[in-house]
Amino acid sequence: MRWASPFKLHEAGILGMNCRNVDFIGRYNLRRFYPLVDDKLKTKLLAEEYGVATPALISVVRTQHEISHVEERLMQLEKFAMKPSRGSGGKGILVITGRRDEFFVKSSGVEMSLEDIKRHLTNTLAGLYSLRGNPDVAIIEDLIEFDDTFEGYSYEGVPDIRIIVFRGYPVMAMLRLATHKSDGKANLHQGAVGVGLDIATGRSLKAVQFAIPIEQHPDTGKRLIDMHIPDWKEMLLLASRCYEMSNLGYIGTDIVLDKSRGAQLLELNARPGLSIQVANGRGLLPRLRHIEKIRKPHRTAEARVAYAMETFSADGL
Amino acid sequence: MVSRVPFYTTIAILILLGISLAVTRHIQLGIPFWPGEQKQAWLIEARVDFVSSNQPVLASLNLPQNPPGFTLINELAASPGYGFAIIENDGHRRGEWSKNLANGQQTLYYKVQLIPDTERSILTDNERPIARTVLWSESESIAAMDILRQAESKASSPESLTRELLRLLRNPEPGQNTALLLTNHSVSSALDKLLNQSGVPTRVSVGLYLEDARRRQGLTPMIEVFTNDRWIVFDPQTGHQGLPDNLLLWQRGGDSLLDVVGGQNSRVSFSMIEQTLPSIELAQSQFAGQGLSWLGVHTLPIEEQSMFKLLFLLPLGAMVVVFMRIIIGLKTSGTFMPILIALAFLQTSLGLGLISFISIVAMGLVIRTWLSRLNLLLVSRIATLVVLVVFLVSLLSLVGYQLGFSTGMTITFFPMIIIAWTIERMSILWEEEGPKQVFVQGGGSLLVAVLAYLVMQLPVLGHLTFNFPELNFVILALIMLMGQYTGYKLSELRRFRAMLEQK
Numbered sequence: 001m002r003w004a005s006p007f008k009l010h011e012a013g014i015l016g017m018n019c020r021n022v023d024f025i026g027r028y029n030l031r032r033f034y035p036l037v038d039d040k041l042k043t044k045l046l047a048e049e050y051g052v053a054t055p056a057l058i059s060v061v062r063t064q065h066e067i068s069h070v071e072e073r074l075m076q077l078e079k080f081a082m083k084p085s086r087g088s089g090g091k092g093i094l095v096i097t098g099r100r101d102e103f104f105v106k107s108s109g110v111e112m113s114l115e116d117i118k119r120h121l122t123n124t125l126a127g128l129y130s131l132r133g134n135p136d137v138a139i140i141e142d143l144i145e146f147d148d149t150f151e152g153y154s155y156e157g158v159p160d161i162r163i164i165v166f167r168g169y170p171v172m173a174m175l176r177l178a179t180h181k182s183d184g185k186a187n188l189h190q191g192a193v194g195v196g197l198d199i200a201t202g203r204s205l206k207a208v209q210f211a212i213p214i215e216q217h218p219d220t221g222k223r224l225i226d227m228h229i230p231d232w233k234e235m236l237l238l239a240s241r242c243y244e245m246s247n248l249g250y251i252g253t254d255i256v257l258d259k260s261r262g263a264q265l266l267e268l269n270a271r272p273g274l275s276i277q278v279a280n281g282r283g284l285l286p287r288l289r290h291i292e293k294i295r296k297p298h299r300t301a302e303a304r305v306a307y308a309m310e311t312f313s314a315d316g317l
Numbered sequence: 318m319v320s321r322v323p324f325y326t327t328i329a330i331l332i333l334l335g336i337s338l339a340v341t342r343h344i345q346l347g348i349p350f351w352p353g354e355q356k357q358a359w360l361i362e363a364r365v366d367f368v369s370s371n372q373p374v375l376a377s378l379n380l381p382q383n384p385p386g387f388t389l390i391n392e393l394a395a396s397p398g399y400g401f402a403i404i405e406n407d408g409h410r411r412g413e414w415s416k417n418l419a420n421g422q423q424t425l426y427y428k429v430q431l432i433p434d435t436e437r438s439i440l441t442d443n444e445r446p447i448a449r450t451v452l453w454s455e456s457e458s459i460a461a462m463d464i465l466r467q468a469e470s471k472a473s474s475p476e477s478l479t480r481e482l483l484r485l486l487r488n489p490e491p492g493q494n495t496a497l498l499l500t501n502h503s504v505s506s507a508l509d510k511l512l513n514q515s516g517v518p519t520r521v522s523v524g525l526y527l528e529d530a531r532r533r534q535g536l537t538p539m540i541e542v543f544t545n546d547r548w549i550v551f552d553p554q555t556g557h558q559g560l561p562d563n564l565l566l567w568q569r570g571g572d573s574l575l576d577v578v579g580g581q582n583s584r585v586s587f588s589m590i591e592q593t594l595p596s597i598e599l600a601q602s603q604f605a606g607q608g609l610s611w612l613g614v615h616t617l618p619i620e621e622q623s624m625f626k627l628l629f630l631l632p633l634g635a636m637v638v639v640f641m642r643i644i645i646g647l648k649t650s651g652t653f654m655p656i657l658i659a660l661a662f663l664q665t666s667l668g669l670g671l672i673s674f675i676s677i678v679a680m681g682l683v684i685r686t687w688l689s690r691l692n693l694l695l696v697s698r699i700a701t702l703v704v705l706v707v708f709l710v711s712l713l714s715l716v717g718y719q720l721g722f723s724t725g726m727t728i729t730f731f732p733m734i735i736i737a738w739t740i741e742r743m744s745i746l747w748e749e750e751g752p753k754q755v756f757v758q759g760g761g762s763l764l765v766a767v768l769a770y771l772v773m774q775l776p777v778l779g780h781l782t783f784n785f786p787e788l789n790f791v792i793l794a795l796i797m798l799m800g801q802y803t804g805y806k807l808s809e810l811r812r813f814r815a816m817l818e819q820k
Binding site: 016017 | 694806813
């Protein structure tokens with residue numbers, strides 16, 4: 001079968017891009033709230049305001065001349081993450097995991113001099129990594145030290161959990177693991193592994209790479225079936241709270257699990273991708289329509305998460 | 318659910334408005350729906366010759382006035398040194414040439430362009446003409462009475478009377494009475510007098526038989542008989558009743574055909590030629606300033622018109638892009654960049670356009686990799702690219718010219734800024750997502766551009782969008798309709814096919 005029949009796809013409840021854009025993003029995401037999400041700095045400040053856990057902000061570089069001021073600050077830091085505020089697709093994220101004399105060591109083990117870091121900052125400010133090449137701002141924040149549970153599950157890069165939140169209800173989740181092929185990036189179309197997660201339990205349902213089911217991580221050989229995400233409910237709560245925070249009805253939340261600080265919100269996405277369906281092996285549409293029909297939405301994140309965990313089990317909807 | 322009624326109402330109104338306006342204008346103004354539609358037209362030239370000897374001249378020629386069966390679309394008088402005016406008087410049109418002092422052989426021309434128009438063949442008249450009193454010489458009077466009595470006994474109507482009289486007058490072995498009448502009269506004037514004597518109003522007209530590429534033709538006298546509120550034409554030479562398709566009634570009743578004051582030996586002759594003209598041109602000249610013609614862009618100067626010709630193609634290109642992205646799901650680099658490339662292709666030609674576009678972008682990418690090492694700020698980097706693209710294009714044009722391709726110059730039609738941005742975007746794509754994505758998106762853009770070009774270069778569509786700009790409402794409605802499409806894209810049928818297979 002080279003092409004799927006559109007009727008069968010619809011029967012399977014698979015959400016297409018046009019439907020997502022018109023029926024969900026267009027209807028539930030008001031344009032004026034987009035900047036809060038598209039700008040990581042704004043998201044971060046907002047998250048701090050709403051008490052949503054997020055990696056602590058160390059410093060912000062807004063203009064070219066501030067780069068020289070930030071030098072001293074950087075020299076004192078052992079490890080940090082540096083990212084463009086309006087970067088897209090994980091571009092321009094620099095992760096420094098340690099120091100070796102004068103040099104900064106990237107997560108891949110490559111050494112960078114202070115000059116290299118300053119050039120990276122210049123590029124970020126010029127908009128090299130931002131959407132449409134607009135001038136940008138660089139954020140320097142605390143490095144996430146990911147939980148031991150994920151040891152060996154990710155090749156370079158941080159394993160993060162993408163949860164789709166619709167009207168405050170977590171509807172579908174997946175764990176994204178970088179691979180050698182994806183070059184440390186967590187995008188499924190670039191070759192990252194997607195592990196579908198059961199909303200009710202946080203257990204893995206299936207794992208795919210390039211839409212093909214796999215059982216082991218292609219680089220580390222770790223078994224991907226029977227995974228269990230710790231602090232699952234806490235993670236869903238964090239995702240659910242992002243609804244009040246962002247005012248957006250249909251969002252993708254990217255969450256990481258820190259060894260000492262627990263679940264942390266990395267970023268929000270107002271146009272979350274559709275490949276989560278492939279990782280879960282099921283369509284989003286039935287769940288979204290179910291949430292759409294709820295007349296009186298639950299007020300608190302706790303109630304919504306409880307409802308979602310009850311309703312969206314692996315055997316349920 | 319939000320009500321979709323207002324939306325679909327708008328769509329329906331847009332489509333109806335577009336189509337009904339187009340149809341109205343087609344009917345009212347005769348603008349053809351199909352390009353290259355041709356209509357037959359006649360170009361007739363009347364030539365007036367006379368000799369003048371150092372005196373003021375006034376020549377007056379009767380001109381056709383709403384000739385039945387034809388529509389006059391254009392007329393022109395070309396005679397050096399003469400003033401020309403068209404004077405309308407008492408339902409007749411006369412062209413008047415005047416000159417203060419003329420000497421020797423004089424030639425005046427009047428040209429008229431006519432198209433056959435079958436809807437205008439009815440010969441009605443508002444005024445009810447009255448039969449004239451007729452004067453005969455004494456012997457003729459008796460003969461006429463005799464012929465009339467003979468004809469009237471067999472006739473029941475003015476038409477049959479005319480036919481009967483014609484039969485008698487045109488008899489190869491004329492009787493005594495007919496022979497007597499025809500010694501001093503032509504058939505037509507004898508017929509004219511006889512009919513009036515019998516109380517049937519008539520008039521003598523002159524017509525021109527139209528035959529392709531004839532020169533020096535004369536006019537044929539015709540008798541028009543008034544009966545049942547309409548004029549019926551008889552050809553006294555042939556006895557034929559009714560107006561032949563190829564007969565142009567040049568003058569109907571009235572005064573002389575040609576008067577020349579201040580000249581001798583005047584005569585008029587006609588030449589004619591059959592032309593086929595594009596209907597579109599006819600429609601333009603025929604209906605200028607009428608009805609809904611102000612809606613067309615033909616009233617604008619030619620230069621603006623050609624700009625509009627391109628402009629009105631843009632909605633089509635936009636529709637192709639919308640279709641390819643929403644329904645097919647093709648990735649392009651830059652949403653509407655493909656249209657701009659397609660517009661450039663329209664100016665260059667497809668093959669050449671593709672080759673030059675790809676080579677410029679490829680060269681640009683090579684230069685861009687070198688630029689990225691310089692660590693320039695974004696704006697200055699793009700500006701550098703713009704300048705370099707200008708150089709590249711000039712270089713290609715020069716090389717093309719030296720190699721003998723004069724078409725090399727047309728590369729300059731490419732939008733430089735767009736090319737610079739394309740190079741920049743492709744280069745970033747290359748660095749971040751690898752060459753595969755560059756080929757996917759670049760190829761997608763080119764494919765959409767080529768498709769948009771193929772659609773926009775269709776003569777039918779170019780003709781329709783330019784002559785019926787209101788049809789763009791329909792395109793607008795289609796684009797809006799596609800914006801509401803929530804079904805799967807074609808590409809998603811492949812993307813998600815694995816999910817169904819696993820089930």
